[in-house]
Amino acid sequence: MTYAVVDSPLGPLTLVESDAGELAGLYMVEHRHRPPMEIFGKRDDSVLPAVAEQLTEYFEHGRTAFDVPLHLAGTPFQQRVWTALQDIPYGETTTYGELAAILGLVPGASRAVGLANGKNPISIIVPCHRVVGSTGSLTGYGGGLERKQALLDHERGDALF
Template sequence: MPSNNAPPERLTLDRLLTPIGTALLVTDEEGVLRAFNWTDYEPAMLAWIGRHYPKAKLVEGRSPAAVRDAFEAYFNGAAGALESVPWKASGTPFQLKVWEALCSIPAGETLSYAGLAERIGRPTAMRAVGHANGANPVAVVVPCHRVIGANGSLTGYGGGLPRKRWLLGHEGAPFKDRIAA
């Protein structure tokens, strides 16, 4: 994590080919992940960066080796490889609390929205937890894909349900797949 709370002056945008599309990794000067998304959501991610880091210069380049290597290891089968990736997200105190709690869900496990709300001490805040989950700017590292419905079924995912299905299957996590009739 950065040693201060000053906003980054420079952000580097890296593109990484994965089995489920090209990932966008945005890191700051200290090698901390500030944003993650997929190329099909690039315009929305760039708009988000512009709102949260308006003074930062965004340049195309390569992520630090530790970050890139962790993502490559994850997509090559090491489900826990992203746990070491440093991240910092811009969000409300409630969102940050939810995102920290998401990091307590290990690879290969899932949790319901109700379970996540209980984990942060707000058992009736399931909807707010869902909104915070959906606003996560550093997906996969902050594993919002590990949150599923109370009945074990797949629920929405910002990167699309096919990616969520792949990520959970890749990690060996249990879930009920909704098959279209």
């Protein structure tokens, strides 16, 4: 594995490249559930140039979807949740309960969906920020609630970046 650090309006983003050249992680500073930097391998800011370019386009309002190869390592359940996250349209939100229903889970599975959502290793591109509480409230985000709000505002056209 190799990693790069790129600047963004949310602060530095760490992009982790799998051995196969896919994006395996996208972490913010002080990101909850961020693995230790030592496991990311050697730093090389020239890796994953398409990811860096698409993130720049996203923050500059030119991109609403990403098309970079992903390596989503997790349990089968986590992978189901992370795949479903990618179907939430840009600028829209859904609740943990609605996401559980989309996945065909029993009522009350929203907590399990929330836990899987929180372990998403590829923030922004796998848009876990688009999932909110049942009342529409912000309920947690690995990068912090301020960043979650900034991403949602950005996608609604209200952000300053």
